[in-house]
Amino acid sequence: MAEEQVFSNEANTRGFLANIYTNLPDGFSGYSNGQFLGASRDVMTDNAISFWNVHYYHGVLTDSYSATNHPLLGFWGANVSGIRKTNQFLKNANEAVIGNAEKAGDDNRLYDRNMAEAKLLRAIFHFELVRWFGDAPIIGEDENGIPIVFDLSNAGAMNMERTDAADALKWIADQCDEVKDELPFRYENETSNWGRVNGAVAYALKSRALLYRASKLNNPENDPSYWSAAAQAAKDFFRVNNAHSDPYQLYSTGDPDNDYYECFVTTPMLNNEFILCRSAWTTLEIDLQLAPCGFSGAVNAVGRTNPTQNLVDSYETRNGLPIDQDPSYDPQNPYANRDPRLNQTILHHGSMWGDQEQEEYRAVDVSQPDGIDYQALHGGTLTGYYTKKFLNNISFKNPNVPIHAWPVFRYGEMLLNAAEAINEAEGPGAAYPYINELRARVGMPAYSGMTKEVLRERIRNERRIELSFEDHRFFDERRWMLFEGQSSASEQDKPLYHQYYNLYGVRVTNALDPVYEYAPAEMHPRRSFSSPKNYLFPLPDDEVKRAPALGQNPGWELSSSEE
Secondary structure (H helix, E strand, O other): OOHHHHHOOHHHHHHHHHHHHHHOOOOOHHHHOHHHHOOOHHHHOOOEEEOOOOOOOHHHHOOOOOOOOOOOOHHHHHHHHHHHHHHHHHHHOOHHHHOOOOOOOOOOOHHHHHHHHHHHHHHHHHHHHHHHHOOEOOOOEOOOOOEOOOOOOOOOOOOOOOEOHHHHHHHHHHHHHHHOOOOOOOOOOHHHHOOOOOHHHHHHHHHHHHHHHHOOOOOOOOOHHHHHHHHHHHHHHHHHHHHOOOOOOOOOOOOOOOHHHHHOOOOHHHOOOEEEEOOOEEOOHHHHOOOOOOOEOOOEOOOOEEEOHHHHHOOOEOOOOOHHHOOOOOOOOOOOOEOHHHHHHEEOOOOEEOOOOOOOOEEOOOOOOOOOOOEOOOOEOOOOOEEOOOOOOOOOOOOOOOEEOOEEEEHHHHHHHHHHHHHHHHOHHHHHHHHHHHHHHOOOOOOOOOOHHHHHHHHHHHHHHHOOOOOOHHHHHHHOOOOOOOOOOOOOOOOHHHOOOEOEEEEEEOOOOOEEEEEEOOOOOEOOOOOOHHHOOOOOHHHHHHOHHHOOOOOOOOOOOOO
16 A cells, blocks of 8 residues: 555555564564474573474574574564554654644644654664664664655665664663653553553563663673663663553562463453563464374474473572572472462472363373373373463363463563663662562562672572573673673583573473482573673675675674675
């Protein structure tokens, strides 16, 4: 449809804006392609391994792709496309068509609101480019202030130099400043506006962008002003949120042994912890590809996202101590008296699971060699674990179809952003309230009396378990540069939760009186990581050929024989 037809009609204009939202990041999108992408993207990290050998994620663990054959570079095209669409909207939307009257409620000055939405969406797409690809082209306005819309028929139209990642992240934060108070912090009618960006999203994106900017990968000199800016951005979110009549907050019913799990499977439209979600998806695919492989009936589970022992060991004891620092921890009774989030995130041997009404409720059995949940033809576990987070307890004999919605921003992340940035900028005393609010939800002891360095490690650990399987670990590993000064050989004497190259699982024997043996994972027990190459994905080779000014990321340049 021609631009004139779109933007001369109110319904078409609003439809065009709604379509831009389809470019938002969606960690569930891979589940629609079970053969090659049907697992959490945490299987590209030390948190999990994919059981299914043909999943594309394995090539990231083994560093076996080049810029010409890397199958996961759709993040480039999706976000460049999103930016182009937002600029089309910003350039062509007509105030007279949309209307900009003073009204009560969410549609007050609707044209201004829609323009602010588009600008914020454009900032999100730029952020996604930065976190996957580092330095990014800033595709905003030209020298005349007109939004840049590249001519798709001109292959070299986007031949522009990329902006340094730290500067691009600052630009993104500045874009958030332009709209954060123009949009409603929350919509009055969230039923009709659920899934739309609002002022809270702008505050949240600014916080995340400036946290990434302050981190070692983008702040190698550790400029303290970067941390101060990130700390202030996080505090600004809480200042405005706490003053709101309907503030965002942690999902909590007062049940520390279930609230964290329930947060991710309750109806997302009714969850005050989710600041922005990708559109709801009514599907069985996610549940079938997470549940242990022994659950079957009218539909069959395959369970291909297998958490590592590295992740399992990162959960503290109920005493608030790492397992290697608590004498009460028993490796032959490993899941007793642990942080409640362990049993709410991960299914292990002996976990009770299954629909009770259909008589499917039973203990998970991953014992070797014959445990029903160990391995089957199309699914199983390589580590002794399955992922419970995001998994609805459906019946496999008579399944209902649950609703899933990917959390792009949630309140729990904001607490962690604040704790990390404030600890670096101001020290532990000012950071404790934020991390302890998260811990209180699950009944874990509050932190106190720590040095900045000790609290830094605990915040990183808290972030790992609280945000597991939400597409944060891949970037956190890299922005903290955890791989530096460490190798597969040098880290072997460290606790498993501090090993990043070696991946582990558990071998369970004797199902009824289990014996636990901790050993390298059955597949991909070691990761390959080349520095600086693997801190970023490559730009698609065909894009660099069309627009050579973009350049290629370090380590991904093609040899003359590959070109």
